[in-house]
Amino acid sequence: MIASKNAQKPSKSPQEVPPVTDEEYYKTNVKFKTEHVKILEEVFSVNRYLSAERVNQLAKDFYCEPTKLRNWFSHRRQAVKADPQTPPDEILTKIYESDNSFMEYGNKELLEKTKWSEEKIGNWFTQRRLQNGPLKETVIEPVLESLFLKQQFLGKQEENELEKTTGISWFIMHPWFKKKRQEVIRQHLGGSIANLPTEMMMLKAHYRQSDTFDLALRRKIAAEMDFHDEDVTDFFSELTTAYQEFMEEQENEEDVEEMADAQDPEQEEMQDSQDHVESDIPYSRNEVADNQQGQDEAEEMEYDEENGALPDWEYLNAHYSQNAPNVLELEVQNVPEFVAEETVSSPSTSNDSVTEEGSQEADQDVEILGILPQPIVVAPRIKVEDQGPAPPERIVYELQDRLLEFQNEEHAPGPIPLRRVKTTMAEIIKIDMCGLLRGTHDTGFVCKEQLQEYKVYDPVTREPLVLPFNGSADLSSWSRCQVQEFLGQILLSNTAQSVVSKYLEKFELLTFEAKTVQFFEELNSLFSHRNQGIKWSEYEKISREVGKVRRVQLKRN
Known part of the structure; x- marks a missing residue:
């Protein structure tokens, strides 16, 4: 009886409950599972706003509706907004310490946290990098x-x-x-x-x-x-x-000039009459000076077989007189010994009894001798026979509104001619053989050997300089393409390529054909010195560089 009673009693051991799937769970429950909440928190920390693709993917993984996920993210964002606001500096400082090259200033989460604009956040990072980065000094x-x-x-x-x-x-x-x-x-x-x-x-x-x-x-x-x-x-x-x-x-x-002219007609008449009276006094001297100027202009294009084109002495005297008040007065302590022994005089300061022919001969003998402390000194040429070679001479040039002092060393060939040259070449900065060139300027032309042998330096700063051109050709009628082609003969090939690539314009490239033997011969025919001719190998090298740049730029255009 006892055994039968025990057999009839049911077992009290717990029965195993089958696990509920995510799909069945979310059919009856509103809240997310704990493991799912952890995943959502990680996603929320990265991006508070999910794309449609990301929402659909999470909905498939969790077996829930996409709307349920969107609601969770919406409530989570509202909860973050309700929390006490963290100072923007602390938020940005944490980001900078973790990544000092952070540049996502328009991040939505960052804009919401800081309540700053994208521009203000960018400026904050700039100032922080300037303080702590490589540019802090x-x-x-x-x-x-x-x-x-x-x-x-x-x-x-x-x-x-x-x-x-x-x-x-x-x-x-x-x-x-x-x-x-x-x-x-x-x-x-x-x-x-x-x-x-x-x-x-x-x-x-x-x-x-x-x-x-x-x-x-x-x-x-x-x-x-x-x-x-x-x-x-x-x-x-x-x-x-x-x-x-x-x-x-x-x-x-x-308009202002016209009004000023209309207001003072009487004053102009008085000034004209006064100028007329003053001009009558030195009339005889002006007439002599005009005749002298005409003679100088006629002789301007004369050439010397040894030195090339003769300088424009009248232009030099008038130009440099602005910098040196007494350009026609030669101080004894500033002159070499062989010049100081003679008495210096100037045609412009001589007596009225001097004849016109005598004054012209004296003007032809004028030569620049040096600027030992003054910017320029002008004196009559002293011809000494049966004596040793003359000492080195100092010749002054003006390039880009600055004086250059050209110091000849041993075996000085004599004065190097000056020529006024007008070009439209662009400004060339920091290249090996050129300074700043623009507009009309006076340039001393030397051959390549002289360019490498002699020294040119600024008399004020004493900085070494280099004359810009190689040759004594008249470039006044040249195009900018031709001037740059000419410059390329004394530049390195990479420098010449840089010049033509930066400063040749589109319309010039269209008319800039490959140079031929005829142009090469024409170029060399302009030189007055034998050793100034350009070698054919050098000419071909620069022509190839110009051709490469021209083809590339024409393709771009």
Whole structure:
């Protein structure tokens, strides 16, 4: 009986409950599982706003509705907003300490946390990098100036690279570059297009071809040159505005001059009568000077077999008299011994009894002897026979508004001729054999051997300099292409390539054909010295470099 009773009692051991799947769980439950909440928190810390693809993927993994996930993220964002606000400096400091090259200033989560604008966040990172980064001992302005010399327009990729290397955010670089371009445009309104920096010169060439640019053309130009569309648009509009202001200023100046002329007619008549009386007094001297000037102009193009073209002494005396008040007075302590023994006189200061022929002969014998402390000294030439070679001479040149002192060493060949040359060549900066060349200037021409042997230096700063040209040809009628081709003969091949690639414009490239033997012979025929001729091998080398650059630029255009 006892055994049967025990057999009839049911077992009290717990029965195993089958696990509930995620699909069945979310059919009856609103809350997420604990393991799912952990996953969602990790996703939320990375990005608070999910894309549709990411929501659908999580919904499939959790076997729940996408709407349920969207609601969870919405409530989570509201909870974060309700929490006490962390100071923006602390948030940005944590990001900077973890990644000092952080540049995602427009991140939605970061904007919500800090309540700052994208520009303000970028400026904060710039200042922090300047304090703690490699630029902590420098300032922003010099860095941007050096960048602008290389590139006047920045693309998005270039901006990101520069921001990493310099630490300056795009929000500072972009407006600074825009303002700098405006300043450069106004500085070069009255000058040649070739005086502009390279990228601005290329854009201005596009601007000169047409006055109107539609949106498609601006985008095409920006895409070809890898610039921002808005930068190209701003540049064209700034050019138009600058030219209009420039023309208005000129018109205003003309109006002011006309008003001033109309207000004082009586004063002008009195001044004219006074000038007429004063001009009658030295009339005889002026007549003699005019005759003398005509004789000098007739002799200006004379050539000397040894020294080439004769200098324009009248121009030199008149020009350098501004820098030296007493250019016709020679101090004894500043003259070599063989000159100091003689009495120095000048045709312009002689008595009225001197004949016209005598004054002309004296003018022909005038020569520059040196500037020992004064900028220039003019004295009669002293011809000494049966004596030793003359001591080295110092000859003064003017190049780009500065005096150059040319010091001949041993075996001085005598005075090197000066020639006034007008070119339209662009400004060439920091190349091996040239200084700053622009407009009309007086240049001393020497051969290549003399160029390498003699020393040229600034008499004020004592810095070594080099004369720019190799040859004594008259370049006044040459095109800029020919002048640059000529310059290339005394430059290194890579320097010549840099010159022609930066300063030859599109319309010049179209007319710039490959140089031939005839042009080579014509070029050498212009030289007055035998050793100034260009070798055919050197000529072919520079012609090949020009041809390469021309083909590349024609493809771009």
